[in-house]
Every structure is written in C-alpha cells, then in structure tokens.
Amino acid sequence: MVGIRVRAAIGAPFIYLDQLMAAGQMLNHRSSNGTLAFPYHGNERDPVSANHRNLAAQIEERETSSAHICLYSTEWNNHSIRSIYKEKFENVFTLGNRENRFFLQHLYFTLGDYKRAASNRFSTALLYAAHLGLRTEVYGAEARIAGEFDGLGAQGKLTTAFPEIHRREISSDEGMQLAQEELGIKFLRAPAELAEILGLSSLAGRFQAGKAMGVYAARRATVSVQKR
Structure with a gap:
C-alpha cells in the first residue's frame, strides 16, 4: 500500500554468526577462564558517564583481580x-x-x-554471552548515557523489564532463554528468504560459497589486543 513501509523481523546478526560458526565447528570447547567484565560503554556520539574507579573496585571485590576487563574502543582510548x-x-x-x-x-x-x-548495565554483550551459554549478571556503578535524565527512568525500566539478572547471577539455561527472546531467534530466516527480504535474492545462490568463505575468514580473524 502507498505510504506504508513493509518491515520484517529477521533476528539479530549474532544468531546467524553463531549458526555459521557452529556449521564450521568453530566453538566446540570452552576455556577455564572465569569472568569477562564489560564496563558499559559509550561511543563518539553518545558518551557514557560512570564512576569507573568505583566500578573497578566493585569488580575486584566480586570477581577478584583475576577477572578480565574488555573495554570498548572509546573507553580504551581514554587514558584516564x-x-x-x-x-x-x-x-x-x-x-x-x-x-x-x-x-x-x-x-x-x-x-x-x-x-x-558481567556488566554494570544490561547490554547486547550480555545477551550474546547468554546465548552462548555463559552465566551472566548486572551489577556495579550506574552508567548513564549522555542526555538521559532521571525523569526518563531508563535504568529503572531495564531493571523492571529484566529483574532477575539485576538481582543475581542467572544460570546458563535462564540466560539462553532470555537471549533467545531478546535476540529474536524465532524470527531467524533461511538464507534464500533472508536474501529476498534484504533485496539480495540474486546472491542467494552464492550462499554456500559465502558460508565457506565466512568460516575461512573467521579462522583467520584474531583478536587485536591493543597495548600501550
């Protein structure tokens, strides 16, 4: 109809990546590393304010100093x-x-x-972790996005919508169930259908070749740990 834009839910790209990697048996073992903490991050347009010194102390107390910290590039590039x-x-x-x-x-x-x-605010990183079967939890110094005011109640809404993960660590089974709902696994599309929705149907026949190339690229992709 004129004036109505057709929309179709397709699920999160991370789910498609997981299927691609599973097909290539790319994640068939898990390390003994304990906790990976994600201090909630901002970006170039929407900085985040948080008391990082308090958060670091809370992570150390909760996880011990053996926890690993993953900073987004915005916070990593901030020396302080x-x-x-x-x-x-x-x-x-x-x-x-x-x-x-x-x-x-x-x-x-x-x-x-x-x-x-773990993170100090509910985020996609935790949903991705939960989808892969990690135990997850939200705790620590509040993080606030620029322009977000108390009156909006954004953090309160997150706590109300997802109470369990804000009160305690949730198990792998609980987390996977939450992630399936929030990442839209029920909307996952077959390759040909996805190509049609995205207007890429002419490329659908190349899926198997693309799949093989994706696994090859993933094997070669290494995590770049920047050190200064």
Missing part, C-alpha cells in the same frame, strides 16, 4: 579510564571499534574463552 582498570587487573584489552567488519567474530571467539560475563 584505561589506567583505572590496568591498576587493578592484569588482563585489560579491547576488541576495537564495532565498525570493523570482524568485530562480532572477535567478540564471539572471545566469549568462548569464558564461563561468566
């Missing part, structure tokens, strides 16, 4: 923030910028090395 975590934790790293086409692959393989993930 990065140094706070490096003072307390031996393993502090970044996966770079999400505009890198291999960013999700880097995150996927990194999560495969841990049993648990």
Whole structure:
C-alpha cells in the first residue's frame, strides 16, 4: 500500500554468526577462564558517564583481580579510564571499534574463552554471552548515557523489564532463554528468504560459497589486543 513501509523481523546478526560458526565447528570447547567484565560503554556520539574507579573496585571485590576487563574502543582510548582498570587487573584489552567488519567474530571467539560475563548495565554483550551459554549478571556503578535524565527512568525500566539478572547471577539455561527472546531467534530466516527480504535474492545462490568463505575468514580473524 502507498505510504506504508513493509518491515520484517529477521533476528539479530549474532544468531546467524553463531549458526555459521557452529556449521564450521568453530566453538566446540570452552576455556577455564572465569569472568569477562564489560564496563558499559559509550561511543563518539553518545558518551557514557560512570564512576569507573568505583566500578573497578566493585569488580575486584566480586570477581577478584583475576577477572578480565574488555573495554570498548572509546573507553580504551581514554587514558584516564584505561589506567583505572590496568591498576587493578592484569588482563585489560579491547576488541576495537564495532565498525570493523570482524568485530562480532572477535567478540564471539572471545566469549568462548569464558564461563561468566558481567556488566554494570544490561547490554547486547550480555545477551550474546547468554546465548552462548555463559552465566551472566548486572551489577556495579550506574552508567548513564549522555542526555538521559532521571525523569526518563531508563535504568529503572531495564531493571523492571529484566529483574532477575539485576538481582543475581542467572544460570546458563535462564540466560539462553532470555537471549533467545531478546535476540529474536524465532524470527531467524533461511538464507534464500533472508536474501529476498534484504533485496539480495540474486546472491542467494552464492550462499554456500559465502558460508565457506565466512568460516575461512573467521579462522583467520584474531583478536587485536591493543597495548600501550
């Protein structure tokens, strides 16, 4: 109909990546590493304010200094923030910028090395971790996105919508159920159908070749840990 834009839910790209990697048996073992902590991050347009010194102390108290810290590139490039975590934790790293086409692959393989993930705000990183079977939890110093006011109640709405993960660690089974709902696994599309929805039907016949190339690229993709 004129004036009505047709929309179709297709599920999160991370689910498709997981299926692609599973087909290539890319994540068939899990390391003994404990917790990977994701301090909630901002970006170039929407910075986040948080008391990083308090958060680092809370992570150290809860997880011990053996926890690994993954900073987004925005916080990593801020020396004052990065140094706070490096003072307390031996393993502090970044996966770079999400505009890198291999960013999700880097995150996927990194999560495969841990049993648990935590953050100080409900985020997609925790949903991805839960989807892969990690135990997850939200705790620590509040993070607020620029322009977000108390009156909007954004953090309160997240706590109300997802109460369990804000009160305690949730198990692998609980987390996987939550992730399936929030990442839209019920909307997952077959390759030909997805290509049609995205207007790429002429490329559908190349899926198998693309699939093989994707697995090959993922094998070669390594996590770039920036050190300064």
